[in-house]
Amino acid sequence: MGDSTRDIEDVAALVAEVEQQERELVLTRFTHDDAWQLGCLLVELAAERGLGVTVDVRKGPQQVFHAAREGTSPDNDSWVARKVRVVERFGASSYLTGLRARAKGKDFNTKHQLPLQEYAAHGGAFPVRVEGVGIVGVVTVSGLAQADDHALVVEALRIHDAGSA
Incomplete structure (x- = not known):
């Protein structure tokens, strides 16, 4: 089996894994307070691990939480x-x-004819979904490798969801 075939299989497995995460991580509600708590949780996790990340949480088009840790830049x-x-x-x-x-x-x-300076399909931004409503916001981390940005967001959403259940 060639490297390209293995890479395609690895990517297909990752696609399935992330699709499952998106199906599982559906909240019962998402208020401004929830957005703030989720942002604070992400900053706490990053601080405990010494990670230089920027955290952003939006409810609809409104930026409810934004924090940049040491080691980040504009x-x-x-x-x-x-x-x-x-x-x-x-x-x-x-x-x-x-x-x-x-x-x-x-x-x-x-593929989508989108400008690189406006769209980045790299890990770290995750849709906030509410049962019976759909996508109501976005939670984002930037500063790590894309898989790590994504994993940190997923971890925080799981902790947040368990705490609000």
Whole structure:
């Protein structure tokens, strides 16, 4: 089996895993207070681990929480905005959207004819879904490798969801 076949299989497995995360991580509600608590939780996790990340939580188009830890720069704010646009346009996490393009052997921006300076299908932005409503916001982390940005958001959403159940 060649490297490219293995890579496609690995990407397909990742696509399935992230699709499952999106099906599982559906909240019963998402208020401004929930957005704030989720943002604070992400900052606490990052601080405990010494991670330099920017955290952004939006409810609808409104930015409810934004924090930049030591080691970040304005470039991370740009990454956040670009990842959020992907979630808002495609209704899926920025990681999943990028993986789906990769699974088809395509470059996301070229495939969708979207400018690189406005859209980044890299891990870290995750749709906030509420049961019976759909997507009501976006939670984003920027500063780590894309799989790690995504994993941190998923971890925080799981903890937040368990705490509000």
